[in-house]
Amino acid sequence: MITKMNKPDFYISSQSQLDDAVTLIRQANRIAIDTEFTRRVTYYPVLSLVQIALQDDAKKQKSFIVDCVCDLDLTELFAIISNSRIEKIFHSSRQDLQIFHYNSNAMPGAIIDTQIMANFCGFGFNAGYSSLVKKIFGRDISKKQQNSDWQRRPLSKKQIEYAIVDVVFLEEIYERFLALMEKNGRHQWYCEEVKIFMEKALLPQQENLLKNFAFKGLNSRQIAQIRNLVFWRENQAKKTNVPRKHFLSDEAIGQIVRFAFVGKNLVSKLSQEALFEIEKILASEEKFSGETGRFFMNEMQRKYFQEAKKLIADVAAKENFSAQFLLTSSDLTKIICEKSFFDETITGWRKEVFGKELKEIIFN
Incomplete structure (x- = not known):
């Protein structure tokens, strides 16, 4: 069993160190990976x-640990993310994939997500990484550093410990879940779910705004x-690289529409072009x-x-899944x-497991 590590084997802060690491990583068939980023004052995450x-x-x-705040050319590292030969194990990968896609403009390949796997293995709906580590290995992971300042240097010892523990258990979790899914005939279901997830993760979902x-x-x-207004705001936030709600809050949009005018507080904040x-x-x-x-x-x-x-x-209950994972209440309401x-x-x-019975109820 993997033991909790206090520090990485390699802390990479120079180009020569990164080049050596990439050479070693390219030889692997599978890697566990995670990111830390900041998104407090920008629209796009800062890796x-x-x-x-x-x-x-x-x-x-x-x-x-690759320190992306240092002056590094990450091109070859990003190429590994899109390399379909090397499997990449993430947990709750959506934001990580979006970051890599934004920085490289390439589609990630051979992605494994242990959060999606956990849904098929009886661990509840979208279980967190620390929850899985506790249940499987009996180890507690502190989340105190999760929202710390990842751009500040030097990083604290606790930040480094938090960052590296986010990957050291991933491969063993993956191996356990894979064996369990294959035993229960769920692996193909998982592959279908990942395909759907990947199609949605990197495509703009306008209605979600x-x-x-x-x-x-x-x-x-x-x-x-x-x-x-919402779609215009999104384009402006991207263009100026500021968080959408910093540019114009949801509340402000609601007030502008309900009262059909722009308040004085916004007039002083927005440019003449934006007001127009x-x-x-x-x-x-x-x-x-x-x-x-x-x-x-x-x-x-x-x-x-x-x-x-x-x-x-x-x-x-029969499949040992979360009901919410099978079908959310909002999706059920929509199709009714x-x-x-x-x-x-x-x-x-889903159609195979309960589609016929559900259709009989809804189309009664």
């Missing part, structure tokens, strides 16, 4: 560290204004005629919802209210 662990030819673990907005009580023109764009959106006669993503069930639909929830709970979403939501292994 601070890349942590890597691998087994050498003697089956001994080697661990690396609207999830914090309530459209109840707004007319179709106001809904169109909110949507257009906001006024142009407010003056538009465009009306939104599509789905807002907010669904409200009638009495019969609520009955179907309860029947379907019982079905999902029964299937989850708008049946055309059924076939795009219930696909692959």
